[in-house]
Amino acid sequence: MSPAPDTASRLDVISAICQRLLESAAELEDAAVDLLPFPRQVVRADLALAVSRLEAFAGVTPRLAGRSPLGRVALALPGNAILSNPLATIAASHLAGNKTLVRLPRQRQAWTEVLTGLVGEAAEFVDYDGAGFLSHAMRQPEIDALMAFGDDAWAAGYERQARLTGTKFIFEGPGKDPFLVLCPALVDEAARAAVEASTFNAGQACTSPERFYVVSAAYDDFVERVTDLVRELRSGDPKDPETQVGPLAPGVARRIDDQLKDAVGKGAVVLSTGLRRSMNVNGEERVLVPPIVVAGADHRMKVMCEETFGPVIAIQRVGSIPEALELAEDSPYGLSATAFGRVAGVAERLARSHGQVFVEETWLSQRRKKPLAPYGGRRRSGWVWEWQDEQFVRRDGPRHNFLEFSRS
CATH class of the missing domain: 3.40.605.10 (Aldehyde Dehydrogenase; Chain A, domain 1)
Structure with a gap:
């Protein structure tokens, strides 16, 4: 027509x-x-x-x-x-x-x-x-x-x-998007997807996954693989054509500092992959915050509950798939959710609390296939x-x- x-x-x-x-x-x-x-x-x-x-x-x-x-x-x-x-x-x-x-x-x-x-x-x-x-x-x-x-x-x-x-x-x-790793056989694929989706534009995308729930059988391997992958990323001056992760606004950098101090104080282990430094980019004051992995995170910590909007991968071990789902739903935000592992009922349940659900792919891979995918989330x-x-x-x-x- x-x-x-x-x-x-x-x-x-x-x-x-x-x-x-x-x-x-x-x-x-x-x-x-x-x-x-x-x-x-x-x-x-x-x-x-x-x-x-x-x-x-x-x-x-x-x-x-x-x-x-x-x-x-x-x-x-x-x-x-x-x-x-x-x-x-x-x-x-x-x-x-x-x-x-x-x-x-x-x-x-x-x-x-x-x-x-x-x-x-x-x-x-x-x-x-x-x-x-x-x-x-x-x-x-x-x-x-x-x-x-x-x-x-x-x-x-x-x-x-x-x-x-x-x-x-x-x-x-805003979003505080969950990323669920439910199948140990998919650790490598999930880790690569997690790093790409969470560090694109230094995490400055509302649909970037920020909190990761990993079943116990996959947890150690996932943390190790993600840590290896973020170490390979090039952080630096945006004008350098090799830069993959650029700097953040000062307010965002301060928020990340606050979340990390809170996480460490409550028992998490934080790995930073480079030196933080201030820089001026095209007349704007910015702060370079290289990608950060937070292992041993949980919902007592701000990094798992408040929007980060930066290149931070906070990972929590879960004992079961139902626990992962309960934690994913435990947020005032519901923009999107990602799950690696095709478990019956998971996507349908996440869809009730989040706007879009990506199964064994991320928001980045989805938008490449469907450039006019819908906007919008649930809750706040x-x-x-x-x-x-x-x-x-x-x-x-x-x-x-x-x-x-x-x-x-």
């Missing part, structure tokens, strides 16, 4: 963005390395993902049949976004037929200018501080929906405004607030932005 004429013209705009991206890929990669604090390897992977996401929109147009745009959508995008998140989110709103207003953090002003040139007519970028933009979007009657990425602690405070104004509020929040990891049939409702779970930005 061919898309409706309006949808087809909007798809042409998205295709034009993708073409500009392809034609200027090398220049964009260099610009990102010069303007952002992320390693070239991360930038290159994100650029490739942005292309695949934009190309995938042609396949979702049938799902918009019979739907209409919300009207005007405001997007408050995160500071760790490079290309794939901004471009795919803008494209989803545009494909649904909306006028789109976009705000990135002010320290990303130079990068905002790059994105402005890329998206052209698909979005308008504005300069606001974060709280100011959210309040502005909520107050404007012509803005029908606001999507924000960030911390659930401040996002929860906007419920009253959402109720009063009727603005649809779509929130993408994300939600949608909106009025439906004169009732204010809150819902959570996986969702597609192009559907959230349209109505039936």
Whole structure:
């Protein structure tokens, strides 16, 4: 079925963005390395993902049949976004037929200018501080929906405004994603996947696994294998093309220090794979924190309960699969979960507490196969607030932005 004429013209705009991206890929990669604090390897992977996401929109147009745009959508995008998140989110709103207003953090002003040139007519970028933009979007009657990425602690405070104004509020929040190793025969495969998924972009992805539950029969081998693998990673200056793990914001580094001190004080063993040091990256103060393994972790420790958002692999020994499941569920967050070992009922149970479940693969391998996989988690990891049939409702779970930005 061919898309409706309006949808087809909007798809042409998205295709034009993708073409500009392809034609200027090398220049964009260099610009990102010069303007952002992320390693070239991360930038290159994100650029490739942005292309695949934009190309995938042609396949979702049938799902918009019979739907209409919300009207005007405001997007408050995160500071760790490079290309794939901004471009795919803008494209989803545009494909649904909306006028789109976009705000990135002010320290990303130079990068905002790059994105402005890329998206052209698909979005308008504005300069606001974060709280100011959210309040502005909520107050404007012509803005029908606001999507924000960030911390659930401040996002929860906007419920009253959402109720009063009727603005649809779509929130993408933190994760504290569990990774379960349930089969000793899969230790090597699980360890490789764990290290790749938890240290990509220095763990600065909300879907990075941060807490690992390993059955006793696999525990010692898993800890040893993960430790060997993180030692092989190259940490350093993002401008060095060999760097795999770059530096963090100072606040994140302080949070990691606090979590590690707490863990050691409660009996965990902490292995750091290199020297921590401060550095200036493109005018931003950053702290290099090489990957860290925490063995002997448990739920008394902050590192197993609070978001880390850094390259820390905290591992807990469990005596059984039911114990692993209970611990995985024991969190206020539920963005995604990973399990190595195809045990009956595990994925179904995790799906009730987490947005997405990856079985013998990770969020990285999943997004390579399905670049337009749904966003969204459960509990405090994300939600949608909106009025439906004169009732204010809150819902959570996986969702597609192009559907959230349209109505039936």
